[in-house]
Amino acid sequence: MYDTVIIGAGMSGLAAGIRLAHYDRRVCILERHTTIGGLNSFYRLAGRDYDVGLHAVTNYTAKGARKGPLARLLRQLRFRWDDFALSPQIGSEIAFPEVRMQFGNGIEVLESEIARAFPSEKDAFATLLERLVDYDELNQELYELSTRDVLNEIFCDKLLIEMLLCPLMWYGNPRERDMDFGQFCIMFRSIFCEGFCRPFAGVRLILKNLVRRFRSLGGELKLRSGVDHIHVEEGKAVGLVLDDGQEIEARQIISSAGLIETMRLCDDVSEVDTRHAGRLSFLEAMSVLDVEPKEVGFDKTVIFYNDSENFCWERPDSLLDVRTGVICSPNNYAYSGEKQTLPEGMIRITAQANFEHWNNLDEEAYAAAKLKGYGEVVASAVRFIPDFRSRVIATDVFTPTTIRRFTGHDQGTVYGATHKTLDGSTHLSNLHLCGTDQGFVGIIGAMMGGVSIANRCLRGRESPALEGGA
Amino acid sequence: MTSEEIREVIIDILTDIAPDEELGDLKDDVAFRDQLELDSMDFLDIVMELRKRYRVQVPEEDYGELASMQSTVAYLEPKMQDLEKA
Numbered sequence: 001m002y003d004t005v006i007i008g009a010g011m012s013g014l015a016a017g018i019r020l021a022h023y024d025r026r027v028c029i030l031e032r033h034t035t036i037g038g039l040n041s042f043y044r045l046a047g048r049d050y051d052v053g054l055h056a057v058t059n060y061t062a063k064g065a066r067k068g069p070l071a072r073l074l075r076q077l078r079f080r081w082d083d084f085a086l087s088p089q090i091g092s093e094i095a096f097p098e099v100r101m102q103f104g105n106g107i108e109v110l111e112s113e114i115a116r117a118f119p120s121e122k123d124a125f126a127t128l129l130e131r132l133v134d135y136d137e138l139n140q141e142l143y144e145l146s147t148r149d150v151l152n153e154i155f156c157d158k159l160l161i162e163m164l165l166c167p168l169m170w171y172g173n174p175r176e177r178d179m180d181f182g183q184f185c186i187m188f189r190s191i192f193c194e195g196f197c198r199p200f201a202g203v204r205l206i207l208k209n210l211v212r213r214f215r216s217l218g219g220e221l222k223l224r225s226g227v228d229h230i231h232v233e234e235g236k237a238v239g240l241v242l243d244d245g246q247e248i249e250a251r252q253i254i255s256s257a258g259l260i261e262t263m264r265l266c267d268d269v270s271e272v273d274t275r276h277a278g279r280l281s282f283l284e285a286m287s288v289l290d291v292e293p294k295e296v297g298f299d300k301t302v303i304f305y306n307d308s309e310n311f312c313w314e315r316p317d318s319l320l321d322v323r324t325g326v327i328c329s330p331n332n333y334a335y336s337g338e339k340q341t342l343p344e345g346m347i348r349i350t351a352q353a354n355f356e357h358w359n360n361l362d363e364e365a366y367a368a369a370k371l372k373g374y375g376e377v378v379a380s381a382v383r384f385i386p387d388f389r390s391r392v393i394a395t396d397v398f399t400p401t402t403i404r405r406f407t408g409h410d411q412g413t414v415y416g417a418t419h420k421t422l423d424g425s426t427h428l429s430n431l432h433l434c435g436t437d438q439g440f441v442g443i444i445g446a447m448m449g450g451v452s453i454a455n456r457c458l459r460g461r462e463s464p465a466l467e468g469g470a
Numbered sequence: 471m472t473s474e475e476i477r478e479v480i481i482d483i484l485t486d487i488a489p490d491e492e493l494g495d496l497k498d499d500v501a502f503r504d505q506l507e508l509d510s511m512d513f514l515d516i517v518m519e520l521r522k523r524y525r526v527q528v529p530e531e532d533y534g535e536l537a538s539m540q541s542t543v544a545y546l547e548p549k550m551q552d553l554e555k556a
Contacts, residue, residue, distance in 0.1 A: 023522065063490070064490070066506060066507035071507070072511065075511075075515075076515070078486055078489060080489045080490050455511060455514060458518065459514070
């Protein structure tokens, strides 16, 4: 009998596991896949390391900072700042046809860019910053306000609104067209006020630290252990049955599988409410170059591009929509350590894609579509950065079906369901959600989400945990 | 445990919670919240560490007593005077 079983060895599940194991709870993490990481994982192909998920760690604050999600997370998991070895970005950009705006870590660069590109909106931007400071992140009612309504009230220039929304929607919005204001505030702070960083060794460094710590505290991690269902008796989860039939008992369960995905596991739920199912998924084109991206003129950490004045954040009706995208490079960070130069150049470009269309392809058509998709995405991106195609020596592509295979998320969603449960509660008192569908996004956010649910369990109370915050 | 030993216990716990902090200059009469930016989650950790290490219970309505080193030591003295430092 375990005190707690956690479904999923991603960032949130591992962080929750560390907290609980530290306080002597008997914890087991079950992971269906053969490796850890979930949405933020890594793999090796033809002798090269690739990261999936992580473009950049958001919520960067420098060593010594005591405020902000990163500092709070380090204390909760008892890591030193140096354990994550985060190097800051070298500068990012929002690129629309007529206007480009730079931003860096800290709000100052963006503030001056807005004053330059949209001088009449300077004061309105200051008003928005005040609203963000006042926002109470755990108030579910405020959370669900329409961001577009709020921004339309504050700004006159529609283009500025689209340009502000573009990066924030790209990095964490599960809803189509509009965004929950709560999610907007969390994303705004984590990207524009704090900023981007990355460990030189990539996401695997963070994951390896988490697993090592979890195991050293006596936690058990079982890979290749998918959960077939959660057995419920008299309004309580009493145990889990694995894909291979093995039964595991637990006093409580924390699931990072997603809201709808978790409901489907419960054997007391006959009809799952799918009204809030997410629909947004992505294709990513990865290019390995024989030079540093800077040498072909791509010298930004991340560029969010959109090729018209209107930013469309919705599921395409075809395989792919390349009108908007994200271009990033793990080479473009201010690494400071000795020998911290990546062996090759890497450029990753993400575009919106439709899961159903990809899922309906047969094997041959899928392979052909991947190849064609790579070409389309790169061709779209080189309208915004110098053409690097002659320097490409290897490529790989992941699609919505890849995302589903690795994360188990319906529809290959990256940001999950459109309705978030901030306190992780479900219809069962001893079943909690953590991770994406708890509304915490980004690497630091995901871990913080796991921590907040673990704390709720440690306090042994049913009231909402008031200590969250991405 | 003497009040000096209780202070050491709290320093040990703070060192674990915030390994990057230099606690040598900690001012006993200034709130942890102001000096170290500790928040409610961190106070929960101090309470749970006291329970884990010394089986000392701090009920939630008393969390306010842990505001600074001075108030924490004063609050814990009667609860910990008969205990041996680990």
